[in-house]
Amino acid sequence: MRQAQEREFHSFDQVPLFYRYWAGTTATPATRAIVLLHRGHEHSGRVTHLVDELDLPDTAFFAWDARGNGRSPGARGDAPGFPALVRDLDSFIAHIGAEHGIAVEDIVVIALTGWGQEDDRRRSEEAGFNGHLVKPVDYDKLLDLLGSLGESNVKEKSA
Numbered sequence: 001m002r003q004a005q006e007r008e009f010h011s012f013d014q015v016p017l018f019y020r021y022w023a024g025t026t027a028t029p030a031t032r033a034i035v036l037l038h039r040g041h042e043h044s045g046r047v048t049h050l051v052d053e054l055d056l057p058d059t060a061f062f063a064w065d066a067r068g069n070g071r072s073p074g075a076r077g078d079a080p081g082f083p084a085l086v087r088d089l090d091s092f093i094a095h096i097g098a099e100h101g102i103a104v105e106d107i108v109v110i111a112l113t114g115w116g117q118e119d120d121r122r123r124s125e126e127a128g129f130n131g132h133l134v135k136p137v138d139y140d141k142l143l144d145l146l147g148s149l150g151e152s153n154v155k156e157k158s159a
Contacts, residue, residue, distance in 0.1 A: 019044060022060065110130055
């Protein structure tokens with residue numbers, strides 16, 4: 001069982017946000033990462049089980065507590081708005097690159113939600129997510145998605 005390291009990063013507006021980091025378990029440092037996002041009313045501790053269940057020893061895992069959730073500051077469930085949450089995620093991805101040396105093209109972000117209509121999936125893709133899975137997680141589908149990403153995990157946005 002991997003042990004989480006508890007850390008914080010400073011977001012775009014310098015607010016310190018809490019996150020958990022699970023290093024890879026191979027002899028060499030992980031060169032790819034999966035970012036796990038919790039649902040709006042939860043915290044990063046709720047996705048801890050996925051790290052061991054996925055059993056990807058060469059992959060680092062990260063999960064942060066959004067503003068107003070878990071151990072991040074703010075009134076419970078409160079954020080300045082959706083654009084601030086998007087900027088927080090962008091700041092987190094940049095932090096992973098700078099602090100942990102994992103290139104952005106080797107970081108996978110997957111939407112895990114209860115909303116599975118075609119329009120929901122389209123919005124996830126437009127937002128730059130690598131995949132969109134509906135709860136409860138079908139681990140075979142998740143592993144298929146991760147395997148299909150190959151060398152380049154980031155979708156290129158058209159100009």
